[in-house]
Amino acid sequence: MGETFAEKIFSRKAGRKVKAGEFVEVEPDVAMSHDNTAAISKTxxxxxxxxxxxxxxxxxxxxxxxxxxxxxxxxxxxxxxEFVRKFGIKNFYDINTGICHQVMHEKGHVWPGALIVGSDSHTTSYGAFGAFSTGIGRSEMAVIMATGKMWFRVPETIRVHVEGEFPDFVGPKDLMLKIAGEIGADGALYKAVEYCGPTIEKMGVAGRFVLANMSVEIGAKAGYMIPNDEVLEYIRRRVKRDFEVIKSDEDAEFEKEYKFDVSDLSPMVARPHTVDNVVPIGEVKGTKVDMVFFGSCTNARLEDFEEAVKVLGKRKFSPNVRVIIIPASMEIYKGLLKRGILEKFIDAGAVVLNPGCGPCMGNHEGVPADGEIVISTSNRNFKGRMGNRNSEIYLASPQTCVASGIYGEIVDVRELS
Amino acid sequence: MKIKGRVWKYGDSINTDVIFPGKYTYTVTDKSEMAKHALEDLDPDFAEKVKKGDVIVGGRNFGCGSSREQAVACLVYAGVGAIIARSFSRIYFRNCINFGLPAIVSPEVVDTLEKGDIVEIDLERGVVKSARGIFEFPPLPEAVIGIFEAGGLIPYTRKRLGLE
Known part of the structure; x- marks a missing residue:
């Protein structure tokens, strides 16, 4: 019997052959924390x-x-x-860099085969690059700072096989929402999810990132894809160390396999207040929106803006809608400036803010008012998520969000002429 | 360890944003203040009326969403003695163990108990008692029981490092 990706990663780290279900205590290669580092430092x-x-x-x-x-x-x-200075943590990125999950790979802290933990649930993101990465709590991060080690249960693996070519204006976010809708918010609870098949093999960094990032929204411990040439080239430009791509054996034991075909996939939308409350665009078309949030670790990369600006064309956003744009990192921000994309969005009526999480979890920069409806490219639409329990959040692709901002209501981007 | 209190019953996928809103995660740090915001966006009555030892009964995927430990801590500070659910979200389950809050998986309890029921939980014996019946639940995995018994991950780590 062969081994899964997850079993191989934990076997290497534990120095013995381990199977799904076993507990191990291992040293992660990289440990990421963000604004919660102050609380972690006290613990x-x-x-x-x-x-x-x-x-x-x-x-x-x-x-x-x-x-x-x-x-x-x-x-x-x-x-x-003060803490990073005092304790010699050199890998520190201040407020001028970007969202942690984007900065991690841009700055070369992610590589295939690495075991990465982060005190943030969306740490599953680095599976887009062939790493095993998962979220942990603050106390756990504090213990890794003290001892270097943490306990894990080796997860079983679910395979998600995807085939077909995306239709125009439909992409990885629609696929991920479709998966969340079908599998459910706990459909992959405690499991590693391996995305495979021809559609995944062709998918670029930005699309893969959406799947890995949102794997936590179906309960997964990690989301993983075998890196393709585009991913490897991206990593080699940024990582100065040797690494080895680790793959599941074909005869490994997978707990379940799901199959999706994207050839006839519609734009998908998650309705309030859960990520798995997903419907095809037709069922929510016409819903009035007050705000568009185009940002977050899920969907604010160069490719997302490049696709969305095609939808925008020379149109203006509705005067009844506030459009908040937050590129995921300063590197992306500069790329957008250089390509003239930010100017197009600004001319259309958008507000462009500095890279960061922004209003995604309700801290600042665009908290909705009572009764308002937001359509967002982010990953969570829980009640109160953006700082107001009396507002509603719909999740969709960058294209659908931009199209909806133009019309002031949720629209089917495929119908825009 | 025995826990006795009233049941507060909620549904499936109770997420960390409704347990402890993200907007408070860097601004509300005092224990009693955190307790006042517990379950704020789910049940505005809860924080005011919860009593020490009360038990939350939830459905599937309890605690899904963010990794924020405050979503466990605020309940502990509010006096919650245990959570019983059909299943727990992964990071939330870890945070419960690491914070010393019993996280009990028992679909039978979830199916049977109602809001306001009085329950008594015997952690050593793995039993939940109530007027509606007696329910057994599986023990924690052996690998993590030590963390729980030490009172959480930090005291456990101090003990292991010989600092206790």
């Missing part, structure tokens, strides 16, 4: 050790409320800067 100090175990393992990125919205956020950032 770390309460353990009573006087130095960080391998400071080079840690990457700290400020993104959750940048620049700080008030003195509490400002104090939080200040404590983090």
């Amino acid at each position: 770390f100090l309460s353990i009573g050790v006087d130095k960080v175990h391998n400071p080079d393992r840690h990457v700290v990125i400020l993104d959750h409320c940048v620049p700080p919205a008030d003195e509490k956020f400002a104090r939080n950032h200040k404590e983090i800067r």
Whole structure:
């Protein structure tokens, strides 16, 4: 019997052959934390050790409320800067860099075959590059700072096989929403999800990222894809170390296999207030929207804006809609500037803000008012997620969000002439 | 360890945003303040009326969403003695163990108990007792029981490092 990707990763780390279901205590290669590093540092100090175990393992990125919205956020950032300086954490990225999950791979902290943890649920994202990556809690990050190690249960693996060519204006976000709708918010609970098939093999970095990022929305511990040439080239440009692509054996034991064909996929939308409350666009067409949020770790990459600007063309956004645009990183922001894309969105009526999480979890920069409806390219539409429990959030692709911003209501982007 | 209290019953996929809203994660840090916001966007009555030892009964995928540990901590600070659910979201389950809050998987309890029922939980014996019946639940995995018994991950780590 062969081994799955997850079993191979944990076997290497544990130094013995392990199977799904076993518990291991291992050292992650990389440990990422963000604005929660101040709280983590206090827990770390309460353990009573006087130095960080391998400071080079840690990457700290400020993104959750940048620049700080008030003195509490400002104090939080200040404590983090003092902590990383004092304990020799050199991989520190201040408020001018971007969203942690984007910065991690842009700055070369992600590589195929790595075991990466982060004190953020969307840490599943790095499976887009062939890493095993998963979210942990704050106390766990503090313990990794103290000891270098953490316990894990080796997960079973579910395979999601995808084939077919995407129709025009339909893409990876629609696919991921379709998967979430079919499998459900707990459909992959505790499992590793391996995405495979011809559609995945052809998919670029930005699309793969959406699938890995949102794997946590179906309960998964990790989402993974075998890197293709585009991914490997991207990584080689940024990572200075050797790495090995790790693949599941063909005769490995997979718990389940799902099959999807995207050839006739519609634009998909997750309705309030759960990510698996998914319908084809036709069922929500005509819903009035007050705000568009085009940002987040899920869908604010260069490719997302390039696709969306084609939808925009020379149109203007509806005067009844606020459109908030937040590129995922400064590197992307500069790329958009260079290509003249930001100018097009600004001329159409959008507000462009600095890279960061923005209003995604309701900290600042575009919290909706009571009764307002938001359509967002982000990953969660839970009640109160964007800071107001009396608002509603729909999740969709960048193309659908931009098209809806133009008309002031949810529209089928395929019908725009 | 025994826990006795009233049941607060909720549905499936109770997420971390309704347990402890994201907008508070960097601004509300005092324990009693955190307790006041527990379940704010799900049940505005909860924080005011919860009593020490009360038990939350939820459906599938309890605690899905963010990794924020405050979604466990705020319930502990509010006095919650245990959570019983059909299943737990992965990071939430870890955070419960690491924070010393019993996270019990029991579909039977979820199917049977109602809001306001009085329950008594015996963690060592793995039993939930109520007027509606007695239910057994599986013990925690052996590999993590030590963390729970030490009172959470931090005391456990201190003990292992010889700092206790």
